Amino acid sequence: xxxxxxxxxxxxxxxxTVVLQPTPFCNINCRYCYLxxxxxxxxxxxATIVAAFKNIFSSGWASPQMTIIWHAGEPLVLPVSYYxxxxxxxxxxxxxxxxxxxxxQTNGMLLSQExxxxxxxxxxxxxxxxxxxxxxxxxxxxxxxxxxxFDRTVAGxxxxxxxxxxxxxxxxxxxxSMNSPEELLEFYLSEGIEDICFNVEESEGNHISVLLNGSxxxxxxxxxxxxxxxxxxxxxxxxxxxxxxxxxTRIFRPEGVPVENAQxxxxxxxxxDCHGNVSSFSPELLGLxxxxxxxxxxxxxxxxxxxxxxxxPAMLAMTRDIAxxxxxxxxxxxxxxxxxxxxxxxxxxxxxxFASSKTSFCTLVEMVPTDxxxxxxxxxxxxxxxxxxxxxRLSGPVQV
Amino acid sequence: xxxxxxxxxxxxxxxxxGVLGISSALAFTHAEPxxxxxxxxxxxxxxxxxxxIRAGVSEMNAIAQKNPNPDFGVLLAEWINGGxxxxxxxxxxxxxxxxxxxxxxxxxxxxxxxxxxWHNAPxxxxxxxxxxxxxxxxx
Numbered sequence: 001x002x003x004x005x006x007x008x009x010x011x012x013x014x015x016x017t018v019v020l021q022p023t024p025f026c027n028i029n030c031r032y033c034y035l036x037x038x039x040x041x042x043x044x045x046x047a048t049i050v051a052a053f054k055n056i057f058s059s060g061w062a063s064p065q066m067t068i069i070w071h072a073g074e075p076l077v078l079p080v081s082y083y084x085x086x087x088x089x090x091x092x093x094x095x096x097x098x099x100x101x102x103x104x105q106t107n108g109m110l111l112s113q114e115x116x117x118x119x120x121x122x123x124x125x126x127x128x129x130x131x132x133x134x135x136x137x138x139x140x141x142x143x144x145x146x147x148x149x150f151d152r153t154v155a156g157x158x159x160x161x162x163x164x165x166x167x168x169x170x171x172x173x174x175x176x177s178m179n180s181p182e183e184l185l186e187f188y189l190s191e192g193i194e195d196i197c198f199n200v201e202e203s204e205g206n207h208i209s210v211l212l213n214g215s216x217x218x219x220x221x222x223x224x225x226x227x228x229x230x231x232x233x234x235x236x237x238x239x240x241x242x243x244x245x246x247x248x249t250r251i252f253r254p255e256g257v258p259v260e261n262a263q264x265x266x267x268x269x270x271x272x273d274c275h276g277n278v279s280s281f282s283p284e285l286l287g288l289x290x291x292x293x294x295x296x297x298x299x300x301x302x303x304x305x306x307x308x309x310x311x312x313p314a315m316l317a318m319t320r321d322i323a324x325x326x327x328x329x330x331x332x333x334x335x336x337x338x339x340x341x342x343x344x345x346x347x348x349x350x351x352x353x354f355a356s357s358k359t360s361f362c363t364l365v366e367m368v369p370t371d372x373x374x375x376x377x378x379x380x381x382x383x384x385x386x387x388x389x390x391x392x393r394l395s396g397p398v399q400v
Numbered sequence: 401x402x403x404x405x406x407x408x409x410x411x412x413x414x415x416x417x418g419v420l421g422i423s424s425a426l427a428f429t430h431a432e433p434x435x436x437x438x439x440x441x442x443x444x445x446x447x448x449x450x451x452x453i454r455a456g457v458s459e460m461n462a463i464a465q466k467n468p469n470p471d472f473g474v475l476l477a478e479w480i481n482g483g484x485x486x487x488x489x490x491x492x493x494x495x496x497x498x499x500x501x502x503x504x505x506x507x508x509x510x511x512x513x514x515x516x517x518w519h520n521a522p523x524x525x526x527x528x529x530x531x532x533x534x535x536x537x538x539x
């Protein structure tokens with residue numbers, strides 16, 4: 001059984017995550033980046049931030065546990081003082097019974113001692129984008145002059161480790177890295193990276209993924225993930241592989257526990273650009289263009305109430321079409337109970353419509369991990385005497 | 401939905417190990433080539449298989465909730481109807497393993513599968529934290 005995210009009795013939405021774009025500017029120019037405004041140096045004003053959270057907190061829609069993600073550009077190009085002021089201002093308006101967590105996704109190149117002190121002070125969650133060893137990373141993650149960024153990113157990661165700041169990494173898998181699970185693992189181990197997320201290079205915005213449009217990508221990713229999973233677990237050094245371990249919690253859950261897919265739930269994710277423009281659903285929609293949906297903008301956080309955004313033509317149209325897409329997934333897809341309806345941005349990019357179902361993206365991120373886990377479970381069940389006991393003795397009860 | 405005995409056995413062994421334990425156990429198991437000699441017992445449709453697993457987890461959960469302090473090994477052996485060494489402690493039942501997963505409400509499962517993980521902060525790396533970055537791509 002799949003239910004939507006829990007809602008209060010009056011049917012109001014719940015805002016669980018706020019994605020803020022402090023600036024669209026990025027100090028590098030990744031070859032696979034889909035963000036169209038990454039050269040723009042606009043900065044979200046403190047007044048906009050204050051207005052945003054006054055609006056959000058007064059709406060009555062804020063989740064008691066809310067995450068703020070600073071992203072959609074390189075957040076660390078702005079000074080620490082900017083975030084000190086922003087975080088402090090948000091704290092002033094935060095209801096006492098609302099728990100708030102800040103998180104930052106960064107390329108890590110600008111990390112410094114000052115940043116580390118700030119991250120510790122505010123308990124900021126941190127994700128670092130790195131694509132593996134130098135030749136894989138520098139193949140795509142380059143400066144505007146085409147130079148590599150590996151050294152500075154690794155320097156940032158080493159600083160985080162020295163400061164005992166927990167972080168995860170996101171690695172985009174491209175054509176070359178898909179063939180290199182052993183090399184990637186060796187790199188992570190050598191840098192003490194324990195929590196790993198893979199994003200298969202996608203077609204989004206103006207970027208067309210060679211990998212995703214290539215042949216046998218499902219088979220190739222299956223092989224990659226299978227190999228990486230198996231090798232990683234032999235080392236006992238890797239604590240979290242999002243694609244596998246995130247799926248385990250969705251597969252091994254009791255009946256009646258909903259699978260959460262915030263990307264298809266109106267307002268579960270509130271995404272705000274540096275001008276205060278608001279979108280919802282998949283965060284990548286922010287900044288993309290589409291006439292039918294008013295470029296996915298449902299209002300402005302400074303001038304419009306969140307309640308009024310609910311009835312904006314763009315929001316109504318997106319809600320209707322995305323819900324139709326979820327319903328199509330529910331009817332057509334064996335994996336719906338662990339997915340909950342896919343990623344709208346990928347449906348639109350790949351299929352041309354929110355009101356569609358299967359995508360290459362969901363084939364990779366939902367179906368392949370599920371298949372791997374179910375295959376392993378099938379094997380375990382078929383081989384209790386000779387396989388299961390030794391395997392479980394190796395793992396033992398583990399607190400994670 | 402009826403849960404096959406083999407699935408009950410697998411769940412009873414896996415769940416106490418927590419997410420990392422399940423991941424490790426299945427990875428080790430999966431390292432060998434699949435043996436499909438018992439394939440006839442396997443569900444053929446993914447959706448049905450997933451449903452069966454959830455039904456099994458629910459049954460185990462119900463046993464835990466109805467019996468907060470007893471010897472779960474005995475109860476689960478009865479559930480499985482095949483008793484296979486609970487009392488040997490091979491899978492950690494007697495070392496608190498059970499409590500690593502069944503206490504849904506307190507985050508004992510703990511790693512963010514359905515929202516409890518949020519409270520595990522600052523254990524960012526293994527917790528609900530990971531629920532947020534599922535959506536950021538090519539970045």
